[in-house]
Amino acid sequence: MAGYLIRRLLQFAVTAAAASVIVFLLMQVLPGNAAQVALGTNATPEAVAQLERTYGLDRPLPVQYLDWISGMLTGDFGTSYVTRAPITPVIADSIQVTLIIVIASMAVALLIAVPLGSLAAVFQKRTLGTAISAASQVGIAVPNFLAAIILIMIFSLGLGWLPSSGWAAPIEGFGRFLARLALPVLALALVQAAILTRYVRSAVLEVMREDFLRTARAKGLTKTQALVRHGLRNAAIPVVTVAGIQLATMLIGAVVIEQVFVIPGMGSELVRAVANRDLVTVQGIVMVLVVLVLLLNLIVDLLYTVLDPRVRRAA
Amino acid sequence: MTTRLVASRRRADASLVIGIVLIGIVIGMALVSYLWTPYNPTQAMPADRLQGMSADHIFGTDRYGRDTFTWIMYGARITLLVGVVSVAIAALIGVPLGVLAGMTPYGWLSGLIMRGNDLLLAFPALLLAIVFSAVFGPGTGPAMVALGIASIPGFARVARSGTLQVMSTEYIMAARAANRRIGPIAVFHVLPNIAGMIIVQASVAFALAILAEAGLSFLGLGTQPPTPSWGRMLQESQQYLSSHPMLALWPGLFIAAAVLGFNLLGDGLRDRFDPKLKGRD
Amino acid sequence: MPAHASAAAPPAPVSKRSLLEVTDLSITTAQTTLVHPTSFTIAPGERVGLIGESGSGKSLTASAVMGLLPEELTATGSITLAGTEGDLLERSDRQIARLRGLNMSMVFQEPMSALNPLMRVGAQVAEVMRIHRTQSKTDAARRAIDLLGLVQLPDPQATARAYPHQLSGGQRQRVMLAMALANDPQLLICDEPTTALDVTVQRQVLDLVLNAVTTSDTGLLFITHDLAVVARVCEKVMVMYHGEIVEAGATEQIFTDPQHDYTRGLLAASDLTATDDDGRLFTIATARAYDAARLSRARFTPPEAQVTGEQQVATASGTANDPGAQEQAPLIEIEGLHKTYQRTKSGLFSRADTVDALTDVTLSIRAGQRFGIVGESGSGKSTLLRILSGLEPLTSGYVRVGDCEIASASQAQLRAMREELQIVFQDPFASLDPRMQVADIVAEPLVAMGVPAAQRREKVSETLEAVGLDACSRARYPHQFSGGQRQRISIARALVCRPRILVADEPVSALDVSVRAQVLNLLTDLVEDYELTLVFVSHDLGVVRHLCSDVVVMKDGRIVESGDVASIYDHPQHEYTASLVAATPTLAAALDERAG
């Protein structure tokens, strides 16, 4: 176990390092002079040059890269020359927002998808199963921002139950927090639930075909008991993989929802930073996102070995 | 064939048929739009603005008095273009890499390819698209390329696992015993046998690309004016949601139909190619 | 004709009160009838075998009894089990679930997938007792370990903590058996419990089943397609054909005096010691000439087998026994061959696994010889073949095929060598590319040789004809053929470039007995017609004995014994060979044993 863990961590570190080089180089090809944007329409070339000097943009690239990396490793993402403020708190705040939304959405999606998907599998050939399958197919086809807009029209503008936009941290009052969390989470979760329902359904169907489920029934369990006691955990394995991938895409995919609901998450920060040519911030956010995705993959891999004793074997 | 298999096959066929019909409609509209459209898509007719459904404008008109049905027809082009180009990029790069990783006798090479794949996997589609739109300016082109690059890993993975599976079969052993070289084996044995999986992957990637392009257009990073695109229509119709909901309905409906079509096609094909549904006894 | 069938098969003479009574059971789908009305009974302690070709409805019948039929199938008729009220078919899943694992239990065919991969096996065994509350939690755990010991698993304590994937197939099958026996059921159903197992393991499992049912007077319904196995285990046999029980009776009677054509065909085709006038095996088609009574005579004339062996050697003698040929340098020569596999480490225990697939293998094969290689699964047989054909690099040693020295040969030399040596693989379903037309499959070796297209067509047609496939099969795809026909296609592919050596890696082990006989006959014909040197690999001693003149026995990558067929089989020197021969079920021996 320890050996595997070390090997996986090492792999993670190498991939992250490679990603950091890519991210850094990507930033160098962004058109639009950052200093020019920061200074606005009437900036003089001298002012631009001075700003570049102040923020070390005139140094050789490798030096800038090493400076950036070593800063990041100590938790310092540098200072933005657009906002003139340290970037670390911006990233810390926005990452928190995004993680809350994304994780809550995934939890809600799973809460919906697992029972529905299982039902769809068990009642595969009956109306209920077909209905669930059809609903999930349609759910996947709806762009999530459209779902968000419809939710706003219903719950916010129509019924007036929930605010249409904005964000509140939990410390600002839990009620406020939940009220602002509800719609974005629902918008993301509904579409995710539709996707996951399909995977749950096919995983359960797959498991239902397994011989060991017949064995379980031969032992004296009814169909449902067999499925619950022996089937679901086996079906969880492929679902965990998909949920991991979905979670990773949602980290940035939530940007559309964040825009609709005016939520200061990672995606919004990224779009804003790109628009302002706030390169240091862009660099930092992209890097954090990439590392998060890599971390998620790592976690899913480890979860796999926890869930499935077979993976522990050298195959 | 047993009844269970017949039932699955029938369901697969139903998916296939619905999928093909939906996609057929989209493709048909795109093709017809090259020959004929009811109106000129870019010509504004301020006098006719924001009309409802009528004989003249079956889907109504937008804020500039342009015919919505014409826009839907033109929008089908962009939708298909985005899908085709991004899937082509992903498949043309991902599949050869995956096959190579699966066939190479050199562990380091396949390791290198798969690590590269992992690295690419760390850059989700939207992230790439946002960065690309900043680098190359927002537009359909950068969006397609970003979506394509981001879906390379999916294709490479599927191709590799399929290849590994094929390479472990006896017919590959037989082909090698028959003195076939690695190239012909890849072309005549591996590719035809993983084609099913690749097609399924492609149809799903197609659906995802359509959704992603819509999302990007919504952020203003996708297709740019004056090109008609469903995502852009949806984005522009936002302000008319309460006053003229039809403006949002049509693009929304067609996006959903196209995505549904490709997903159903993928499902149908998956069932078709599923070895479990083949007579195996 | 179900009524007729059941009438023709009256209950066994032992007229005990019956344990299981199945009356007019029929199983249908919405469209068709899969099992026609069938009736039979099993008395307590009675061991009943159910045999028949694949797809004849054996498993469905057993599933119906257990209440485990797939949902889309309906069963009508009635099934009663002693000690329970009424008709099992009328019970709900919940009601019948109470009986499963308690009053009746079942062991399934596939040991690899029948256990929950995520649960320790001890817990899985204990679960049967927990479900029916026959034991408390702690007692169940303790008894699970006892049961694992009872089915002779090594170190039951440790085994109970293992996950299924950590056990071998035979071990898993024993766990299944422990589970089935946990609550002392009145009725035990075994559905082909040993087909996936090696012969020695198979024998152990069968002994366990026999032992368990006899000690506690359990009724046994034993499903198999292996006649020798059924003869060993059961006192009564029912033969199923196309969803009907066509014949039933005492084992002895069925196997010595079969009434139904199908039963006779089955018997004839599975008897590898019997040949027709041309020295070919009996097939269903030629079964009429087969004398089933020879089986009952067998035990009075034990040397029979030996006689066939000599006959065998005689038919194959032409070149093999020619003293001149023996002085020639052997065609294939292997000396001190080692092969070590490096397993890629990807699991948690990242020890660099090495497997010694072949250790110090030395053998030589003369031109024209029919050379058999036998051994259990994993003994390195396939590895040896792959090295011979230059498809796998060897670790050390000397290997020569013709004038090509494999270890140092260039790719070009290997290609040239492979034109002389061709392979037929085990699995007729897996060894043909499902997306290629037959003509292309067969032509593949010619393409590689650079034979022009016109000539290729001609050769392909010629070869297809030689293996007994007609010309219209050229444009068809493999899935449009039966297993036996597919194996003919692979043989055609191997022969199309006129090799001198034909290497066959278990070419018949995936085939039904009746088809097996046809393919073996074809091979025999072709080897004679084309004057081939045959290297034949199998785990089935009977097949090797029928086909080969010489044989080596492999175990764990080593050759433990070699020599001519007759001496090895009749006077094995090595104890492993002896156990292998003893464990191999033959109908004659089984009947013999029953009588003795």
Added chain:
Amino acid sequence: GAGNNGSGGEEKRTDMVVAHTAEPVNLDFTTTGGAAIPQALMENVYESLVRIDQDGELKPALAESWDVSEDRKTYTFHLQHGVTFSNGDELTSADVKFSYERVNSDAWTNGLKAKMAVIDSIDTPDDATVEITLTDPSNGWLYDLASAVGAVFSEDAVDDLANKAVGTGPYEVQSFTRGQEIVYAAREDYWGGQPNLETVTFKYYKDPVAAVNAVKSGEVDVLASLQAPELAGDFESPDDYQVVEGTTNGEVVLSMNNAEGIFADKKAREAVLYAIDEQAILDTAWGGYGTLIGGMVPPTAPYYEDLTDVYPHDVDKARELVKEAGIEGESFTYTVPNLPYATAVADIVVSQLEEAGLKPKIETQEFPAVWLEKTFTNHDYDMSVINHVEANDMLTVFGDGYYTGYDYSQIEDAAKKADTGTEEEYVSGMKDVARTITEDAAAGFLFLFPNLIVADAKVEGLPENFVSDSFPIATLAWK
């Protein structure tokens, strides 16, 4: 925020939430460009000596009054008494001198500083008097002084302007969450008396629809600038909402590259001007809100004149000119910044140009990043569209070396004479300049950007016109 307003019942609220579009990236307009920072801070946190009122007229601010010398070069400002900065420091003439000299030092990098270049010297005869001498008389300077360059800072509080704003205004910044909101707290010791509201929050919504939704769902009380005018109709019920339409200094200019390419030819530019139908553009793109002006001068400026009849909509004439100029079907780039009004305008403009036989190719450019570099700085464009929001910007936009590429020599003398002349000379001179520019077809003047405010019906004191560069909040109150 506005969240808990239900419980108070009859009690008047003392807070208000105002939604804006463009967010300030930091609080320092001395080194950061853009309109967002002055809009948030001028008159609310920072004050100048003078200010411009809703009608575009100069009003005293920190200067109680001022005198102008005979030669119109020396201004003597008399400061208000009892003015303190939010850090407690008292305002003296030294602060003014420090602040204005700082504009002309390297500390200011914002290009706006050019407006103060005309200052020759600053004297402080006593604590309450500031004497500013210009190198030349300037009619525009005092107006300029009302903008951000005139902001008065406390000498001890300029270290971290990006994050800390210390001024003399009625409010101080209580918190600033980048990209989201600024919370203002009223100052009790404000020299002009305590303002009506205790707290005011500016919230930033990039997406106009989200902003409108926020108003509808009650999270926002005032939407300072409705960027989706089609939605104004949603607020028709006068019991709940009010829609205020005022004017701004923003001329939506269809700029053409006069110096290079297809539009260096006056005929080509004229063709464009005849081709476009400003009224149709206003109706389709901006819901009919806004004013047609035909020139670079807003009606609130003293030298305004209606120029809409110089180039009326005349497609036939446009076609003729296109033929004459020989540019039929010749493709040119029309760079469109990705701003709501610019993209809304682009579709219809293209349609109208195509009708006249022109062939624009739209290239959307991110604003500000790409547009600023490519179109604005590198002049790499043929046609573009942008709302020029600064007050008195005619001479800048058509000045020397600006991206419009206009031949400044055409107006240089007239403009100089106007600025240094008497007030009457100034007005008539500037009128001439404006007409010359329009007649030269230097650019298309699509419309004057409207100031569309949507607010809760109970809000009063809304700044109807947006003619200075600030959004003053001191006047806001609940009815």
